[in-house]
Amino acid sequence: MTQSHLRTIEQRLLWLSHWMIHHANHIRPKVDGIKVGGHQASSASMVSMMTALYFSALRPEDRVAVKPHASPIFHAMHYLMGNMPREKMENFRGFGGVQSYPSRTKDVDDVDFSTGSVGLGVAITSFASIIQDYVTAKTWGADVPKGRMIALMGDAELDEGNVYECLQEGWKHDLRNTWWIIDYNRQSLDGVVREGLWERVEKIFDAFGWDVVRVKYGALQRAAFLEPGGETLQQWIDACPNDLYSALTYQGGAVWRERLMEDLGDQGDVSALIDGRDDTELAALMENLGGNCVETMAETFASIDHDRPTCFLAYTIKGWGTPIAGHKDNHGGLMTKAQMGEWQQHMGVPEGQEWEPMATVADPEALTRFLGEVPFFAAGPRRFNDAHLQVPKIGLQSDREISTQMAFGKILDDLAKGSSDIAQRIVTMSPDVTGTTGLGPWVNRRGLFARTEQPDMFKERKIPSTAKWEFSPEGQHVELGIAEMNLFLALGAAGLSHSLFGKRLIPVGTVYDPFVNRGLDALNYACYQDARFMIVGTPSGVTLAPEGGAHQSVGTPLIGMSQDGLAAFEPAFVDELAVIMEWAFDYLQKDGSGDPDERTWLRDETGGSVYLRLTTNPIEQPGTRNDDAFRQGAIDGAYWLRPPGPNCEVILAYQGAVAPDVIRAAGLIGAARRDVGVLAVTSADRLNAGWTAAQRARAHGQRDAISHIERLLAMVSRDAKMITVIDGHPATLAWMGAVVGHETVPLGVEHFGQTGTIGDLYRHFGIDTASIVEKVNGLTFGAKVPVHGPLG
Structure with a gap:
């Protein structure tokens, strides 16, 4: 019965998602005279695996980053579950309607991770898993149930460099509880994926300690392979080039038959296997790849009984189940009105019931009961929050020459000496520049995080060093490699901890200021999700003078001004920095709404992330200043x-x-x-x-x-x-x-x-x-x- 319900849901999601796109492009009045779009084919290729995942495999504590081009399936799923009003669906890609790509901040359904900038939604799941390990390792987070961090990705996303950068970081941090499910449809926007990519993918993931599960054949194909002549058919499928398989899919059953008989000839058993199916049945068999078989995907997900990181390479047909399946132009293509009309008849959807969630369902009551018992949805919305942490008084003044970078380190060191709630929840991170960006004293007092303890060998052998590099589950610094993209993805994941896991973190990251640019896409991505963190760019400007132009920043102040969700500061004096950091630790936690503060007209009550642009240049300090005008002015x-x-x-x-x-x-x-x-x-x-x-x-x-x-x-x-x-x-x-x-x-x-x-x-x-x-x-x-x- 479960498999029957899954197949029914699969077909409902396929129809609703495609009708939503069709409505936006061909029925809703055109305002700009341009195509609205919506990626029908990219949605269709993922409908079976998303049905199996959400309605069979997931638990409430699991989190998913949905492939950007599969967003119509995601929204249709929530519409079917009653979590999305019809008017939002009717306004797909319109102002106030469901977004083109899943958005935590702009969609009303339960989006775990925003996606849209290709590859970033994939990579953030590995960092979310590391942050989950960080939280659950602490006494205050031990009650958090561990979920799987899951990315649904297109095979073309494997072209993105940040995917591979995060693989190495995951290996270093003993990554667990992470699934990446690759929609291996072998078609991208501009062409067909090169032959043999799967071999390279498997080798790469294996090198970094991942299990790779190849899901190539659906239930119909596996059953056919057991028939006389089935082994020969399987060998033909395995040898068929990607572009030919796509072309034959688009041309349909009669052409499938012609090509198979041409290549295989009259071989008795295999000919009988082919002849035993009419054109429709033969097309269904040849298009029944593993990723397009909801039964196969459900069984595959259920077979994983460990927490090792796992990559599912799921073979699919792009546009599966639709008239544009397999066509090389289908990435941005849409079904015509005529094609949609014919497909509507094929899908059995009565005219006038296009938006009806239960249209075509034989037993709506039984399906409704099944939907009400799906574990993932049974817990309701999974957006959490955590108590607002009280910010201790931060005061730092100096009569001597001092740089803002050094002052930043002293402020964190003072916090590290105490036991405030803020100090307990700060997690620092840096891309291999911890010591040179002011974090050294904090790390020496609070230690580095790892899932298992790792002693400082220099300390054990009594070799003098200013750095204490002891790793333990209690540590509060996450040491990262030199990739700045990873830094901002990790900050983004940590900055969502209160919402994902119900435990607030105060993430603080440091980076050489010019290299903010190297992680800019991930920084924008983190802010778009409304992740909360403090990023410290230091040293900034040309003050790292002996290092030359490669280590000097010019445009970063403009980045700070233009980046939404990020309040940028560049204090000159240490007392300014102390005032700003005290304000910032509170600002990171705010989530209110309402009218702007009429004193400044800034929306401070909504909160956001903070960027501090600091320098290594020591300058003379102005002396003690405690007046309210100075303090408020430094913040304003x-x-x-x-x-x-x-x-x-x-x-x-x-x-x-x-x-x-x-x-x-x-x-x-x-x-x-x-x-x-x-x-x-x-x-x-x-x-x-x-x-x-x-x-x-x-x-x-x-x-x-x-x-x-x-x-x-x-x-x-x-x-x-x-x-x-x-x-x-x-x-x-x-x-x-x-x-x-x-x-x-x-x-x-x-x-x-x-x-x-x-x-x-x-x-x-x-x-x-x-x-x-x-x-x-x-x-x-x-x-x-x-x-x-x-x-x-």
């Missing part, structure tokens, strides 16, 4: 380090490590220019976001909406000139001139640097004290300011 994005006077002629606005040069320049020009103001910007991102949000609010009738940057600059005459300075791309701050209308000269770094001292490079790029003074002189009339003086 800016404050007046030197308030402008009533007759201000020049504003110097800076972000980050150039603070000393700007401060010296302000002292030099102060004798000749009246009431010079120095604006310390800690977050161009938050200033800009608040400014644009306030403008939108005013456009909607809230005329008194004023952003933080508008409030700060309102006290300065429009006739004043503005010089903006940053060790990064000058566009980061250049927009500030448009807030009130100040004439603005943006200074920054626009080109790759070279080796030298910081002073050399600051002079080369024109962001040193002398250059700032010269720019001011170029803007004003009257007496010139000397470029050297007692503060120069």
Whole structure:
């Protein structure tokens, strides 16, 4: 009975998914005059394995990343289960309708992992499994049931490099409880997959300790192989090229018969096997590959009785069960209206019942009872949460020269000494730059994570070292290889722990700031899922001067400004960093909704992730500052380090490590220019976001909406000139001139640097004290300011 129900569900999902796509492209009124799309063929190839997986194999604690192009099957499944309203389905790929690809944040059904950027949804499942091991190894997470982290992927996704990067990381961390199910339909967008790919796939997975299960033949084929002549038929199938198999599938049973008889001739038994089936039955037999047989897939999943990582190589027909099955153009192709009409008759769906979940079902009551008892769905929605962790007071001040990178390490070290809830839940990670990005003290106190204990051999042999590399299940640092894509995928998985496993983590990752770019796709992917983490890019700018242009970052401040879901900061002083980190640990946990804060017009109540751009350049600190204006300004994005006077002629606005040069320049020009103001910007991102949000609010009738940057600059005459300075791309701050209308000269770094001292490079790029003074002189009339003086 179970197999019968699975076959019924399979056919229902096949129809509903394809009708949804057809409706969006051929029935719903066209607005833009372009194809809506929806990948009918890519959905069809996965319908059997998804039916077997969700309605037979899965448990509530399992998590699945669905192949992006199989999203219509996923949505149809939730519609069948009553978890998706019809109006959402009718508006597929429309505004407010179900998304093109499964989205945790924009779909209403129970999406575990967003997918869409090919390969990333696959790789994140391995990191989610590692994070699950991390959580369950802790006393506070021991009650979490271990589930399987499962990726449904197309064979073309094996072209993505991040898939292989994460395989190596999984091997190093003794990966468990991970399934990857490959839709091996051997067709991609632009062609047919090369012959013999399966052999390479099996060797790669085997090398990294995975079990590989090849699912090539369906139940009909396996039964036929037992008949007289069946062995010969199997040999023909195994030898048939991928493109020929696809072409014959599209042409149908009569052509199958012609080609088989042509190749095999009259061989008695095998001829009788073929002749014993009419054209329809023969086509069904030849298209009954393992991945298109729900019975075979259910049996295969049920046969796995261990927790080793497993790759299922499931052979399928792209477009299986539809009129476009096998055609080389079917990836983005759609059934025509005529084809859909014929297929509707073939599927037995009465006209007017196209959206009816139980149309064509012989016994709706029996199927409804079966659906109500499916284990995976019985537990209801599987989105969890965890208590908000109280953030301890973070205070760090210094009278000596210190870099923000060193200050970051000291803040974490102070937390590591304590027993706060935040300290217990912080998990750090870094792509082979742990010691050089400030995490060393934290790791020495809190240890490295591994599923089994591994002693520090240098310590055991009494060899002096500043690093203590002891691995244990209690450790709180996950050491990663040098691949930045893996870092952001791991941060994304850890940043979803509260939702996936019901246990909140505070993930903190460090990376050389220029190499944020190398993991940018995965960073965007993590933010799109609303994962919560802190990423620290250090050292930044050209301050790692002797390393040259390859290790110097230019455009990362613009990434921080443009990346949705990420609040970017670049503090210059340690007290700013302490205030920001205290705020950030709370911000990472927020999940509220509602109107923006009318003080800044930022949606801080919704929370998000945080990016800190730090530097190794030690600078003199300003001394003790505890006033509320400074603290709030550091969080909101800016404050007046030197308030402008009533007759201000020049504003110097800076972000980050150039603070000393700007401060010296302000002292030099102060004798000749009246009431010079120095604006310390800690977050161009938050200033800009608040400014644009306030403008939108005013456009909607809230005329008194004023952003933080508008409030700060309102006290300065429009006739004043503005010089903006940053060790990064000058566009980061250049927009500030448009807030009130100040004439603005943006200074920054626009080109790759070279080796030298910081002073050399600051002079080369024109962001040193002398250059700032010269720019001011170029803007004003009257007496010139000397470029050297007692503060120069």
